[in-house]
Amino acid sequence: MQILDRIEKLLASPNLRLHDQEGARVPSGAFRQAFHAVSRHLRRHVPLGGKVAVRLGQDWPALACAMACMATGRVYLPLGPDWPEHRIEQIRASSRFDLLLDAPAWQGILAGPSEGEPDPAGPLDPEATLYIIYTSGSTGEPKGVMISRRSYACFLRFLDQFFPRVGPGDNLLQVARFTFDMALLDLGLLLSRQVGHFFSAANGSAFRLALEIEDYGITWIDAVPNQVGMIMEDGVRSRADLSSLRHLVLGGSRFPWQLLQSLRAKLGPGVDVVNAYGPTETTIYTHFKRFTGDPAGDAHDGTLCAGSPVPGVTWTLVDPLRGREIREPYARGELLLGGELLMQGYCNDPERTARCLVRMGGATYYRTGDLAYRNEAGEIFIVGRTDETLKRRGYRVNLLDIDSYIQRLPGVQQCMTLAYPADSIDHYLLTVVQPQSGHDLDPPGLKSQLASVLVEYQIPDAFAFHPGLPLNSSGKLSRKALMEEFRPLAEVAIRTL
Numbered sequence: 001m002q003i004l005d006r007i008e009k010l011l012a013s014p015n016l017r018l019h020d021q022e023g024a025r026v027p028s029g030a031f032r033q034a035f036h037a038v039s040r041h042l043r044r045h046v047p048l049g050g051k052v053a054v055r056l057g058q059d060w061p062a063l064a065c066a067m068a069c070m071a072t073g074r075v076y077l078p079l080g081p082d083w084p085e086h087r088i089e090q091i092r093a094s095s096r097f098d099l100l101l102d103a104p105a106w107q108g109i110l111a112g113p114s115e116g117e118p119d120p121a122g123p124l125d126p127e128a129t130l131y132i133i134y135t136s137g138s139t140g141e142p143k144g145v146m147i148s149r150r151s152y153a154c155f156l157r158f159l160d161q162f163f164p165r166v167g168p169g170d171n172l173l174q175v176a177r178f179t180f181d182m183a184l185l186d187l188g189l190l191l192s193r194q195v196g197h198f199f200s201a202a203n204g205s206a207f208r209l210a211l212e213i214e215d216y217g218i219t220w221i222d223a224v225p226n227q228v229g230m231i232m233e234d235g236v237r238s239r240a241d242l243s244s245l246r247h248l249v250l251g252g253s254r255f256p257w258q259l260l261q262s263l264r265a266k267l268g269p270g271v272d273v274v275n276a277y278g279p280t281e282t283t284i285y286t287h288f289k290r291f292t293g294d295p296a297g298d299a300h301d302g303t304l305c306a307g308s309p310v311p312g313v314t315w316t317l318v319d320p321l322r323g324r325e326i327r328e329p330y331a332r333g334e335l336l337l338g339g340e341l342l343m344q345g346y347c348n349d350p351e352r353t354a355r356c357l358v359r360m361g362g363a364t365y366y367r368t369g370d371l372a373y374r375n376e377a378g379e380i381f382i383v384g385r386t387d388e389t390l391k392r393r394g395y396r397v398n399l400l401d402i403d404s405y406i407q408r409l410p411g412v413q414q415c416m417t418l419a420y421p422a423d424s425i426d427h428y429l430l431t432v433v434q435p436q437s438g439h440d441l442d443p444p445g446l447k448s449q450l451a452s453v454l455v456e457y458q459i460p461d462a463f464a465f466h467p468g469l470p471l472n473s474s475g476k477l478s479r480k481a482l483m484e485e486f487r488p489l490a491e492v493a494i495r496t497l
Contacts, residue, residue: 144347251276312340411439
């Protein structure tokens with residue numbers, strides 16, 4: 001079933017269940033009327049294939065605009081309503097979008113005439129761009145990832161197969177912002193499985209998120225692990241009934257082993273817990289792993305399995321230094337992704353596209369920058385980043401690898417190891433730890449425990465403790481914020497080396 005067919009089927013459904021950010025039911029007629037009004041406006045004012053920037057809040061009007069773009073063959077480009085104007089102008093210059101749908105434009109469309117439907121555009125090209133998601137990347141400069149209609153349709157077909165038990169009786173809570181491609185998984189569940197759809201207003205508040213789950217009877221959440229980890233803390237979980245949860249999809253950042261254990265202990269075995277992996281450049285997620293409770297199948301050496309590829313995805317591992325393919329089980333290499341979910345490229349940026357897409361064996365792959373290995377069954381395990389691998393006392397160490405061991409220590413809620421340049425030892429390592437509630441940790445005790453599992457040059461020089469590690473707008477741990485916060489402490493320590 002094509003994207004347009006799914007949209008038309010959803011709009012025609014008598015069980016269309018959408019709710020605004022306050023949890024109130026959006027009348028089906030009002031949503032359909034708004035969808036058709038936006039569709040008419042786009043057909044009149046934006047050429048087929050033109051780009052439509054949607055800058056609305058986290059609520060149903062943004063959803064109506066996204067669906068109208070997809071149904072009419074216009075390119076959907078979400079912008080954050082709270083983004084600074086400088087960033088908006090950067091994206092305007094990069095994408096050269098044709099129309100900006102912000103709050104005033106939305107109100108104007110709804111107040112306009114409702115009659116006079118223009119002729120439909122005709123069949124939509126499956127190779128045309130469906131949406132563009134802008135990410136910052138390592139430089140902070142926005143880059144627009146272009147995904148085709150064919151790629152998203154392929155992903156929707158996978159959702160049909162992987163979540164057959166999810167349907168109209170389920171309630172989905174959209175936690176991700178529209179500017180984060182995880183929101184397109186939520187839209188996909190709405191289009192593929194016609195679930196009830198709610199918008200979260202938690203905005204980083206664990207208590208608000210937990211109460212929304214209880215009040216709305218939420219059965220499905222797709223979120224980053226940090227967000228789910230916050231509502232699992234005893235001080236939060238005890239204030240809300242989370243028994244309605246049936247499906248948890250965690251992706252977008254590292255899913256620690258300890259969090260899986262916490263979910264199993266606190267939610268019980270009846271909750272379907274899925275690890276999802278994939279960069280924005282490959283249509284949301286390329287790999288899924290449904291955990292069974294079998295330690296041997298769920299993890300290896302404390303790293304959770306990221307699973308098998310979505311049908312149509314091709315992948316390989318390569319030696320980051322020599323470029324040769326790595327086929328041996330448990331041998332680490334950079335993960336390259338290709339196939340039907342691969343992006344078309346970066347919007348109006350052929351040079352950046354050429355740097356990130358490589359040809360191997362007659363196929364095109366995206367260089368993820370992620371270090372991974374495969375097990376005997378061909379499932380992948382993500383163990384770090386190529387840009388998080390550095391020299392320390394002459395040896396190569398990976399920061400995420402260190403974090404994976406610290407994360408397993410008793411009393412550690414989450415952690416992040418920071419590296420500051422230091423001439424005498426190459427890098428000074430400082431690990432910032434958020435302790436679990438009720439646990440007292442001390443640096444000598446942590447170092448003593450790590451000495452039995454890490455070699456000397458991998459053990460951090462110092463530890464610091466933080467009541468709640470900072471998150472960015474996508475709910476991921478913010479390395480940049482932590483680096484700045486602890487830079488004075490690190491610089492003092494480096495001068496004493």
